Amino acid sequence: MRxxxxxxxxxxxxxxxxxxxxxxxxxxxxxxxxxxxxxxRQTITELEKHFDNQLSTIGGTDPIDLLGLTRGxxxxxxxxxxxxxxxxxxxxxxTPFRPVMTDADKARVHQRKIDHLPLLEKAMREMVRxxxxxxxxxxxxxxxxxxxxxxxxxxxxxLPWENTAGLPGQxxxxxxxxxxxxxxxxxxxx
Numbered sequence: 001m002r003x004x005x006x007x008x009x010x011x012x013x014x015x016x017x018x019x020x021x022x023x024x025x026x027x028x029x030x031x032x033x034x035x036x037x038x039x040x041r042q043t044i045t046e047l048e049k050h051f052d053n054q055l056s057t058i059g060g061t062d063p064i065d066l067l068g069l070t071r072g073x074x075x076x077x078x079x080x081x082x083x084x085x086x087x088x089x090x091x092x093x094x095t096p097f098r099p100v101m102t103d104a105d106k107a108r109v110h111q112r113k114i115d116h117l118p119l120l121e122k123a124m125r126e127m128v129r130x131x132x133x134x135x136x137x138x139x140x141x142x143x144x145x146x147x148x149x150x151x152x153x154x155x156x157x158x159l160p161w162e163n164t165a166g167l168p169g170q171x172x173x174x175x176x177x178x179x180x181x182x183x184x185x186x187x188x189x190x
Contacts, residue, residue: 039074039135047082047134048072051127051152055086058119062112065090067157079149079177080135082127087157088113088120088167101161110163117167120154124173125185128152132180147176 051070058064065087072082089112094101101109131150151174158164172188179185 044072058123059116081151083153085155088116091159124152128173128180128185132177136177150180
């Protein structure tokens, strides 16, 4: 009985609802077409993979620890920007078999990281130059901005027990396309 009384009201519910306005008519003036990036996404993806490969091979038998994948974007009217996160070595962790890090262990870890720092900086300079070659050759075909920038930022992560004296938290290298090809790369260590 109760259901029979509610049933007719369910059919009347749409009559009380507001009439929906078409989205296109309300937003037509607010939408502007977005310009496609001047560098193909596939080019950026290939550079990301190249960076990951190059970063993970730094240090040879004592490699840098790549913590996640490199991310890159191309910004129209600016250039290419890439970011990565690394640890300068595969840092030993505290485990049930090694519940504490001795002072000697901490000193060894710190020295290994200090030794890897110049290797990372050298590889980053090479990556900026390679990106300038790739973006520059693609840019010539599509008339990219002449002063387009190439930026590579690598964030360095540390465990709480580590001694970070003399070790940066982030390294940023950038140059315009011509400057990168000529080796004029600005380095900012934070």
